[in-house]
Amino acid sequence: MDLARYRAALRAWLDADADADTVADTGAAPTAADDLNRRVVRTRRILGRLWAADLGRWGWPERAGGLGGSPLLRAELGATLVARDLADPGVLAMIEVLAPTVIEAAPADRAAEWVPRLCSGAEVWCQGFSEPATGSDLAALTCRATPVGGDPATASAFVVRGQKVWTSLAQYADRCVLLARTGPPEARHRAITAFLVDMDDPGITVAPIEMVNGAREFAEVFFDDVVVPADRVLGARDGGWDLAMRILPYERSTCFWHRIAYLEQRCTRLAAAAPADDRAALALGEAVGAVHTLRARSRATLHRLAAGETLGPETSVDKLLVAAAELATFDAARALLPGTVELADDPVAAVWRREYLYSRAVTVYGGTAEIQRNIVARRLLDLGPEG
Ligand SMILES: Cc1cc2nc3c(=O)[nH]c(=O)nc-3n(C[C@H](O)[C@H](O)[C@H](O)COP(=O)(O)OP(=O)(O)OC[C@H]3O[C@@H](n4cnc5c(N)ncnc54)[C@H](O)[C@@H]3O)c2cc1C
Known part of the structure; x- marks a missing residue:
């Protein structure tokens, strides 16, 4: 299955999906807890239906219940679902990180039993x-x-x-x-x-x-x-350290592609809500530029993964660019929707507030920004040991 054919098949299936209306829900949930519950449920349901329709199985190896093919297919799947508000990038990330690790590290028969349950949304890990x-x-x-x-x-x-x-x-x-x-x-x-x-x-x-x-x-x-x-x-x-290190390529490839789809969607949403003036154009331009820079880098990383290359410390650059893009997106939202993040009570504002606050965590999870800069300095630029 090549990417263009897969993309067309996936979109056609989603466009025709009779169940979509009961699953897609872009409205604001009343509380942050409800919102998270809904995102988890929604992600699991769509993954289950796509797995049953075989579209969720592409990009995973046949020995783990998949249909084979490039990881680019999984990247495409997640990005499409996120862009349509059908799946949450954080819930997908746990699958993208843990399934490949278990496929590599578990005995083949156990991986074949466990991994489909995770990738089909039947289980959360x-x-x-x-x-x-x-x-x-x-x-x-x-x-x-x-x-x-x-x-x-x-x-x-x-x-x-x-x-x-x-x-x-x-x-x-x-x-x-x-x-x-x-x-x-x-x-x-x-x-x-x-x-x-x-x-x-x-x-x-x-x-x-x-x-x-x-x-x-x-x-x-x-x-x-x-x-x-x-x-x-x-x-x-x-050998747990070795396993933890092998997780790295997966933490920094397909799931970043899904996150980019989320950031692009938020930039679009912000463009629709922001005033049409020069200040907004400047702030939005900075955010879109940061997301696009990340996208260009991440695309190259994904293609290296798909070519079977071993990803290493250079993916710290990708992590730093994710942080820059997410912060720029939500900084722009805060600047261009005055009072929304800080004060407003309406449900749409509540989502911007939750997501703005969550965006502050991007320099911490998956390896802090300071640690990534240390890695870039020491392992990529050879600037010597930590002082
Ligand atoms: C939203 C979110 C989700 C998470 N999910 C998971 C999860 O599912 N599973 C999991 O295991 N963990 C998870 N984490 C934890 C995350 O991996 C850690 O927070 C992260 O690795 C940093 O560790 P720490 O919080 O102990 O901070 P510390 O390591 O104590 O760091 C504190 C500060 O000191 C800085 N610092 C530390 N060492 C150095 C150094 N050598 N040089 C320069 N600066 C340094 C750090 O950059 C940071 O600013 C999550 C965190 C967040 C925020």
């Missing part, structure tokens, strides 16, 4: 990496997985104890890709193992955290002696 004292310095994580019987090489199960935080969508999640320590703290990244944990396992408690915009998008997750079978190890035992 979350990513349990960050901890209260461990974000940028992930190698310092302390959530521990102790092998039953003492020997990690032969243990039939691990007992997990510890806490994760900022775990996006944890309260909706059926499973969690978890990083836990399986050796001494001083071994740092060499003694971390990745697991796929069922979120309804006894001993797991999820405590949603309210963000500044009122949504409860992420949560604290507590693991109190949770028994995880050894066949839930992803990749090698003590």
